[in-house]
Amino acid sequence: MRRIVILAEGAFTLHRAKTATGVIRYSKDEILAVIDSTHMGKDVAQALEVPLGEGIPMVQDIHEALRLKPDTLMIGIAPQGGALPASWRWQLLTAIEHGLDIISGLHTFLADDDELREAAEKKGVTLWDVRRAPDQTRVAQFTPHRPGSHTVLMVGSDCSAGKMTVALELERVARQRGLDGAFLATGQTGIMISNDGLPIDHLISDFIAGMVEEKVLEMSNAHEWVFVEGQGALTHPGYSPVTLGLIHGSVPDAMIFCHLATAKTIDGYERCPMPSLSRLIQINEDAINWIRQDGQCKVVGLALMTVGLSEEEARVAIQQAEEETGLPTTDVIRFGAEKLMDALQQHFSTR
């Protein structure tokens, strides 16, 4: 287990620090502190104003964080531009100087930065750029999974629809039930949480399905249940190839559909209204059946993100979705993932 401090200087909000909050919620490593001088003196829950990370202190800078004896500094945001904020450099260099490994999900790779790389080499610490794609060229072979294994892929109506969270909650419920469940991360936050996975959005188009297939074959050989983090949406004008690569590479046995209850269009695309839930589910089932001609893979449950709704509104939204689609529906953060795991176990027991 690592002892991690998270660097999020000036950026520790629910919206901007999705990576940090994901890691705080799910990582098995110990999170000692979060660096953001604008929240000094609070704890994480007070800084974010949500019930998460109570007792984890917000600290001023790397010097204050070092008193807690961390062994790792994790960069807790992934800004759009992708580059390392210039004002963070001294904190990274100080961390390296004190022997900390660095974990980064930035688009710009730390190990490509001469100053940081040389400092890391000198101190013998690791710079882990989780977004760096494996230098490998593998075309999918359409190899069957181990019979009896269950590969479950999260799909959805857009990015940021809860796919990673749902996969992690399903893994947790599976383990609680004594089932052998494993989580396959496909984005930088999931990779930081599980210390493994594929940085899908940096893979070359020709190899995305093949790389996913290799990982799923390996995991379904070793585990009964593999919960695969999804990405994007088949109806997303920019990211649909990533989504299809995941569907055709993982060749799921079942899917869970993830959706932000309040979404009206694809985020950032006003000309792309959301199709109905039933239509979206049909689209995802169609896409897997293009190659999986047995028609056995279905969407078996619906995960609604009801953030922004009251609990009463959330229950209404969930009921409406169940009526529209005929599928078991819940918000896994508010109400747990048991209902979805029930649906999955039911699905496989009747096949």
Place this chain on the structure above:
Amino acid sequence: MRRIVILAEGAFTLHRAKTATGVIRYSKDEILAVIDSTHMGKDVAQALEVPLGEGIPMVQDIHEALRLKPDTLMIGIAPQGGALPASWRWQLLTAIEHGLDIISGLHTFLADDDELREAAEKKGVTLWDVRRAPDQTRVAQFTPHRPGSHTVLMVGSDCSAGKMTVALELERVARQRGLDGAFLATGQTGIMISNDGLPIDHLISDFIAGMVEEKVLEMSNAHEWVFVEGQGALTHPGYSPVTLGLIHGSVPDAMIFCHLATAKTIDGYERCPMPSLSRLIQINEDAINWIRQDGQCKVVGLALMTVGLSEEEARVAIQQAEEETGLPTTDVIRFGAEKLMDALQQHFSTR
């Protein structure tokens, strides 16, 4: 116009030299000779045993080729492994020494080879690695095309189903009819032929649709008709993400479906039988309608590759396909692309 010699030593067959034959058939540059010592003394047509490249000599090596005063050496094969055959190196170095530019579609980039790069820099010649992806990160915006422009995408049942050829033949027929047609290349051979395009299979998954969109917007602003070379197939277990990136990035107004008449499975995938033509067409129309909700884009014609069939068998296959799909069908190499261009003009005139 360039004066090109093609290097295909020991590999100049219809099957292995797809790049060379594509360039010989369609390039506007002058092809002076093909280097393959195993065919010395023949012309291209005699070497391939097909009516293509009559009068273009097969020569022994770069020394013999240099007598024809070329200004460019093109590597005419793209072997699976991707690397430069060791025995070709001296011929490349000799060409560079004599001031020739080099064009390569190899997976391994010539400009990353120290010896070749240094030789090229010394002589001031260009090493053009056509598969090198632009260093650009652009997410598709779903921006409408210029009203009145026609974007036509080739789709198909597999790789090597004639998509590049059909797009080039449609461009030719369009020009013959006085229409302003342009060809958008998306693979290495198409790029070598048109001196422009996108090496789709080397693009990062997140940006494939965005890069295609940018190019299509540029071309549909400048031309009446844009014929986009397709890649792979939505039903291909390995390459489907590339295909969907092309469909969602180009947002076509019409599609032509390309199919090898004798294919029974996806090439190399025995567990992937070909769905029926009608089903394949439906799949491609479904995929564009996921984002193009007006339902205006259809497959309007079928291009059958009847290579390996007699002319009589070819006519029967074409008639059967027309009966099954209700779509105008032809083999553009055997019978020309006029029928497909008729179908496209008809489609847009009645909208």
